[in-house]
Amino acid sequence: MSNVSLDDKTMARQNGIVQPLLTDLYQITMAYAYWKSGKVNDVAVFDLFFRTNPFQGEFTIFAGLEECLKFLQNFHYSESDIDYLRQTLPSTIESAFFDYLKDLTCKDIILSAIEEGSVAFPRVPLLRVEGPLIIAQLLETTLLTLVNFASLMSTNAARYRMFAGKHISLLEFGLRRAQGPDGGLSASKYSYIGGFDGTSNVLAGKMFNIPVKGTHAHSFVTSFSTLDDIKCVTLQHAETQEQCNLLEKSLDWRNRLSLILDASPEEASDGELAALISYARAFPSGFLALVDTYDVKRSGLLNFCAVALALHECGYTAVGIRIDSGDLAYLSVLARDTFKKIAETFALPWFAKLTIVASNDINEDTILSLHEQGHAIDCFGIGTHLVTCQRQPALGCVYKLVEINGQPRIKLSQDVGKVTIPGHKKAYRLFGADGHALIDLLQRSSEAAPEVGQKVLCRHPFQESKRAYVIPSKVEHLYKIYWKDGQITTAPKPLSEVRERVQASLRTLRQDIKRNLNPTPYKVAVSDDLYNFIHDLWLQNAPIGELS
Ligand SMILES: Nc1ncnc2c1ncn2[C@@H]1O[C@H](COP(=O)(O)OP(=O)(O)OP(=O)(O)O)[C@@H](O)[C@H]1O
Numbered sequence: 001m002s003n004v005s006l007d008d009k010t011m012a013r014q015n016g017i018v019q020p021l022l023t024d025l026y027q028i029t030m031a032y033a034y035w036k037s038g039k040v041n042d043v044a045v046f047d048l049f050f051r052t053n054p055f056q057g058e059f060t061i062f063a064g065l066e067e068c069l070k071f072l073q074n075f076h077y078s079e080s081d082i083d084y085l086r087q088t089l090p091s092t093i094e095s096a097f098f099d100y101l102k103d104l105t106c107k108d109i110i111l112s113a114i115e116e117g118s119v120a121f122p123r124v125p126l127l128r129v130e131g132p133l134i135i136a137q138l139l140e141t142t143l144l145t146l147v148n149f150a151s152l153m154s155t156n157a158a159r160y161r162m163f164a165g166k167h168i169s170l171l172e173f174g175l176r177r178a179q180g181p182d183g184g185l186s187a188s189k190y191s192y193i194g195g196f197d198g199t200s201n202v203l204a205g206k207m208f209n210i211p212v213k214g215t216h217a218h219s220f221v222t223s224f225s226t227l228d229d230i231k232c233v234t235l236q237h238a239e240t241q242e243q244c245n246l247l248e249k250s251l252d253w254r255n256r257l258s259l260i261l262d263a264s265p266e267e268a269s270d271g272e273l274a275a276l277i278s279y280a281r282a283f284p285s286g287f288l289a290l291v292d293t294y295d296v297k298r299s300g301l302l303n304f305c306a307v308a309l310a311l312h313e314c315g316y317t318a319v320g321i322r323i324d325s326g327d328l329a330y331l332s333v334l335a336r337d338t339f340k341k342i343a344e345t346f347a348l349p350w351f352a353k354l355t356i357v358a359s360n361d362i363n364e365d366t367i368l369s370l371h372e373q374g375h376a377i378d379c380f381g382i383g384t385h386l387v388t389c390q391r392q393p394a395l396g397c398v399y400k401l402v403e404i405n406g407q408p409r410i411k412l413s414q415d416v417g418k419v420t421i422p423g424h425k426k427a428y429r430l431f432g433a434d435g436h437a438l439i440d441l442l443q444r445s446s447e448a449a450p451e452v453g454q455k456v457l458c459r460h461p462f463q464e465s466k467r468a469y470v471i472p473s474k475v476e477h478l479y480k481i482y483w484k485d486g487q488i489t490t491a492p493k494p495l496s497e498v499r500e501r502v503q504a505s506l507r508t509l510r511q512d513i514k515r516n517l518n519p520t521p522y523k524v525a526v527s528d529d530l531y532n533f534i535h536d537l538w539l540q541n542a543p544i545g546e547l548s
Pocket residue numbers: 324325326327328329330359360361362363366369370373
């Protein structure tokens with residue numbers, strides 16, 4: 001295995017607040033209690049997994065691995081961290097503990113993980129952390145915060161991508177509504193991974209090399225009241241370099257268009273026209289205008305088309321419009337019909353294809369409903385519902401001890417779904433003959449891997465009667481070691497490749513597992529050996545009650 005050292009160029013920059021103190025106090029108090037009870041040399045295995053898929057779906061996209069690796073790489077308590085802990089923890093804490101913390105690194109930790117961007121399922125660990133108990137414990141909260149939101153966001157974005165369809169462009173507009181600056185930045189990054197095409201978040205563009213895109217706000221339009229508000233009306237022709245009077249041409253076009261469109265120049269807003277002309281002068285090759293400030297039908301569309309045709313006379317091609325209120329199905333179809341009519345009347349085929357962007361509280365259901373109704377939208381700009389994951393604001397990944405000093409550990413619960421699967425395990429994805437993923441199988445690490453063409457018994461981890469034989473056509477080993485001996489051992493893929501991985505991985509799932517309403521659950525199983533291991537340990541650990 002070759003060691004990989006990564007610089008800033010290969011790995012997107014890490015958010016500065018990700019550091020060892022970004023954790024829960026109890027990790028550090030437990031670390032002291034472990035240390036004080038002589039557990040410095042104890043070796044543990046922790047699994048990081050979730051129990052339920054988000055958004056009433058049956059799949060989750062795993063993301064956040066690259067950030068976890070950067071966290072391990074940089075893990076170090078600074079002098080000021082140690083000073084802070086000295087002041088904050090009880091004065092009875094022995095000073096030698098702080099000396100121990102000062103020298104801690106993750107060099108003895110081994111991190112195995114599923115590939116970032118893969119579909120993942122309940123109970124199959126996303127990460128396995130092995131190494132000194134105290135250090136592995138200290139990583140819990142930070143790894144969880146790095147994986148939970150990243151995976152939730154990527155899953156949310158992937159769902160929007162799936163339901164929008166591959167021909168519609170998706171832009172993330174959520175920074176203003178996100179859970180603070182860090183939530184906003186992470187949302188931009190992971191929406192891109194999930195399949196969005198761009199973000200309005202400029203810092204995310206710079207940090208993660210995500211395409212930045214945008215239009216303009218209503219305030220730009222409302223800041224103009226009359227045509228006199230246009231300070232300069234000329235634009236140099238793209239080819240001839242002649243000065244064109246954009247105002248005159250736009251007014252002329254507005255009058256001509258009113259004869260073929262059901263709109264009158266008297267009803268259209270002059271302030272809006274002034275704003276659109278000013279915006280077009282600033283961005284003659286990127287003219288995409290918001291048309292719903294006053295009235296899409298009576299004002300916005302007419303003004304936009306007039307300016308777009310005037311721009312055309314100056315040698316430029318407009319890009320399109322954004323609609324941010326009203327009935328988006330109706331208005332987008334109205335806009336498309338208008339564009340087509342103009343294209344035909346003036347023999348300008350490109351006009352029919354102008355881009356229509358829709359925004360305003362869009363969510364998964366709005367997209368599905370718009371598709372049902374029929375619309376002419378090319379691009380959705382999505383903020384609030386995407387970045388806040390309004391439909392399910394948290395993914396419940398947990399971090400559980402499954403082995404200590406070679407001994408398996410099980411966490412029991414009245415709720416069977418919460419019982420942990422003990423021991424050091426391996427996970428495999430078994431594929432059927434049609435290329436689709438059939439089942440994920442957890443085995444004890446000591447067992448031989450399943451083989452193509454060989455029958456393997458797959459059992460439900462807790463229900464004895466649920467089992468099936470599977471003859472896989474392909475077997476994928478789900479874990480790779482990403483961190484060992486203080487080094488990254490498998491380089492995480494750049495964002496663009498993780499983004500492609502998401503789509504490739506989703507293609508391996510049957511359609512019924514991905515549908516929006518009542519999707520079919522994907523099966524997660526354990527081997528016969530692991531089944532017996534779990535249940536023997538369960539019986540050993542469950543106290544026998546006494547009835548009286
Ligand atoms: N054709 C449609 N089918 C289903 N939902 C739609 C359709 N058109 C718009 N929507 C959604 O309906 C909601 C309309 O929002 P709201 O009631 O606030 O009206 P609005 O158009 O924003 O009004 P305002 O002009 O006051 O801004 C938005 O969430 C939008 O995404």
